[in-house]
Amino acid sequence: MDGSLFTAARMRAIEAAHFESGAATGAELMERAGTGAVAAMEAAWPDLAARPGRAVLACGPGNNGGDGYVVARLLAQRGWDVTVFALGTPRAGGDAAGMRARWGGPPRPLSELRVQGADLLVDAVFGTGLARAPEGLEALFAASRAGPRVLALDVPSGLDADSGRVFAPGQAVRADLTVSFGAWKAGHALAEGPALCGQVRLVDLGLDLSGAAAKLVGPPHAAALLKGGGHKYDDGHALVLTGGFGHTGAARLAARAALRVGAGLVTLGAPGSAMLECAAQSMAVMLRRVDDGAALAELLRDARFNALCLGPGLGTGDRAAGLVDAALAAGRGCVLDADALTVLAARDAPFGPLHANCVLTPHDGEFARLFPDLAERLRAPAAQGPLWSRIDAAREAASRAGATVLLKGPDTIIAAPDGTVAVHAAAYDRATPQLATAGAGDVLAGLIAGLLARGTAPFDAACRAAWLHVEAARVFGPGLIAEDLPEALPSVLRALAHGT
Template identity: 55%
Template sequence: MCDDVAPRREILTTRQMRAVEGAAIESGSVTGATLMQRAGAGVVKEMAALWPRLLQPGRAVVLCGPGNNGGDGYVVARLLAERGWQVRLAALAPPATPDAQGAAAGWRGDVAALDALTSEDFPPGTICIDALFGTGLVRPLSPQIAVLLRLASAQGCPIVAVDILSGLCTDSGRVLGGLDLPAAALTVSFQRAKLGHVLAQGGELSGALRIVDIGIDDWMGAAGMPARFAGPVPALAKRQGHKYSHGHALVLGGGPGQGGAARLTARAALRVGAGLVTLVCPPDALAENAARLDAVMLRSIADHGGLVRMLDDPRINALGLGPGLGLARAQQLVLAALALGRPALLDADALTAFAGAPESLFAALHPQVVLTPHGGEFARLFPDLAQRLAEPADTGPAWSRLDAAREAAGQAGCVVLLKGPDTVIAAPGGGARIAAAVGEAAAPWLATAGAGDVLSGIVTGLLARGFPPLEAAATGAWLHAEAARDFGPGLIAEDLPERIPKVLRGLGY
């Protein structure tokens, strides 16, 4: 997430944002009209900051809806006109709220009907400001409005979304009704990011996301327990001590020719600061792994009894289970490992091995576990939740990936990290983080074989260092994407662990 967003870590739903605004207004410290003026001024300021050429008068088409989002649009239109801009304002309907009516009264220009706009109103270089619906939309956008937005985009006119692009569900980021929407070049929202800016299609369609402070931070408590952006934490800095002070992670690997995934996991766990990492493999895979590893220690076990004996050592305080493990070996070892109650990460084969009977896995899970499924693995373990997530988003608030992850965490009784560009991490108590590698923070190079194995290692290493499961998963997901962004194009999985030291140095750690 961009620097303008990251310091304000909460990500709100529509209801939470309205609660915060309502608490601020009810306190008597601010009025709705004042907030509207601040919001409109913030949009203009962020436009000029992103596109310095706009400090010179230009041309804008402002699309206003009847609600308070439209009121913001009237303020934007007035401020641009006062700067010498040529402004064409078109309204879907007359303003319907007192604050929007007051803002409209300050606009001295003409007001056109929305359906009167044609391609002639959008010569190249015109800025199209979408102040139609904002966070209040709960039904699909009318096809006529979607066509108008696509027309502006096709004419080469950047779209500035006020609060959120019209047509997006604020709480899920899904396009209501499945319409084809153009992406905004800039989205300016207020006080905090909304879930729809980073989840599902919203991460792709919001463009550059900027958050304007409208002065209501003192009432943020009214939001309850919102999701938060994942990010760096002070505990990433390594304190003084010996190697066992920073934990001993054990990674289970598979047979000959299947060791690459586990090696990636082990190396990442070591790079993120675990004091020791041991890769455990079958005896016939020992030579192969020894030829490829130095700092990572090696042990071999033949069966589940060998694992139980090895885990008699209490200094082994975190387990990485799944990458390259093999389905048969996972069925044999995972439940035995979980029975010891130590912090553990389960990924890949450790999840797929139980696809036919997820209840047997759920019965063995405990609060110190992190599950890290991708979409396919999630569907195998939580088919009902995946099915609901796949259903069309016809009305808002639509069911979101955050909703799915929270329900999955409740069913499993442990932290669930649902992978994706909009990685969502949820704990059974409702705590949630989002590692949003979208928009300006996109990391498309992570779509490469083995990248998930590295994520597993980072999270396992943080568990070994004593991070609570939710924070290990969230911080690990952020660090994983940050390392990918730092490397850039051409990334392969082996590059990721080697990039972690540079990211940590950049944090001052």
């Protein structure tokens, strides 16, 4: 995936502007969409292109159904045996009604849907116009999980195009291939979207795209990551705070990641009880004793410590609380992860001390502790669409916190306080289920801290770290444990440098 993600409402506005400018008519766009869908299907499944078989189409009452009638006609022209089942009737005089008339044969009611013996099921019931929980589509949903290959037009019916959520479990088509018209919809990348879309191909409709809900995070430029040839202090000094004896592994992982991503120096700040443990396991990473907030404030008188990382293995007691206060008071680049987020969430006013150089990296549980109302809104069943998305939640969280928020998951959202949002989708050809391993998040926190130390702005540091994290997991492959991630980074950086 690359480019940007759009909402259904924005797509409607872009489409309307396109018509108004006279660039194309609705019927022309529909024809382009159907033609592109058939081409994408044939490219994905050459066996079906070579030997047309039996196709079953499910067409809805709106323009998604209109696209379906185009596909029915084109498949029939190619020699397919086509049966169309319809839900409702398109509005008389509209583009979809025109396409239905051009298809010809009267469709059968969707309630009679049968897919036995079919090679292809084309889902054209609902696209970006899905406005409420679908009813009476159980047979379609079940058929999409058994039997023929499934091509979904624009979005699998039942999937909310803005959020990638479904109104109720199982209430959506599961496609093998989804052909998206004009642009990626946010729902292709978020939540259940990737699992329900199968794979996604984009059909260019020649639309003038602007006003995206979020950018997709792509590979960083090598020049932004490779060292520039100066002194080590030119690449900053990151300080990673650790908890006590027996709990230092997480911070050590973060520290190593910060060093690997290019921070000039990295120091672990440990309480007295953990000094020996850290010293025994550190070489390039340096070590300082930091017993409490006062000691941290004293250490930070050295302005060369320009980025901090607190949370991994930090603990949630008084020492941790003191460290969080001292760290935030210093105003430096600061990653707050794991226990540091729990410390903040327990306070009456968690966001007061945060500032624009902070990056918060909650997973869903930590997010729910910090922003319970936003998490509830994401979970709540809804009768009406469009559904609230993780993009909406992260954007609101960043605005409230006055800091960059990176909401972790296979669909990682990075939101800046000014409303800018990016999505890193570890999906489709970048799926990395191997990242669901203890300590992976600690490494991510360290990567961000390392990039902050190098002077990267918080939002960019979070985006680049998210990409590097997943790329390191991809390069390593199955069997990954968190320790492997920093060690896989050199080959990721090498590939970026060589443009491969």
